[in-house]
Amino acid sequence: MAKRILIVEDNELNLKLFTDLLRAHGFVVEPLTDGREALEKAREFKPDLVIMDIQMPHVSGLDLIGQMKRDASLKPIPILAVTAYAGKGDEERIREAGAEGYVSKPVSVMKFVEAVQEAMR
Secondary structure, eight states: OOOEEEEEOSOHHHHHHHHHHHHHTTOEEEEESOGGGHHHHHHHHOOSEEEEESSOSSSOHHHHHHHHHHSTTTTTSOEEEEESOOOTTHHHHHHHHTOSEEEESSOOHHHHHHHHHHHTO
16 A cells, blocks of 8 residues: 655645655655645545645744644654755754654755655654
C-alpha cells in the first residue's frame, strides 16, 4: 500500500514541485496551501508523513507542528519541516517544536527525497 503524505506549503510552485516529485516516487499526496486547514486535513487524510512549510501567512508552521504533537491522534505522524529561512538555531527550534526532519530551501531534489524517506523510517 502506498504511503500517504500531506504537504502544507503556501508557495504554489514549491507545492507543485513537491507533489509531482512525490507522486512520481509512488506516494499518495494531499497538497494544502492554507496552514489553517492542516490539522483538520491531517485528521481526515491520515498521512504517514506531513511536510510542513515553516513560513506561511496566517499561521506559523512551528505553531502547527506544536499543535499536531499535542494532539493524541496526530502526534505519531512524523513531520518534515521545509523552510527558506535557515538561520542559526532554526533547525534546533524546528526540532524542539517536534519535527523529525528538516530541509532548507531551495531544495535539492535528491536531498528532499532522501529526507522524506528518512522521516518515514
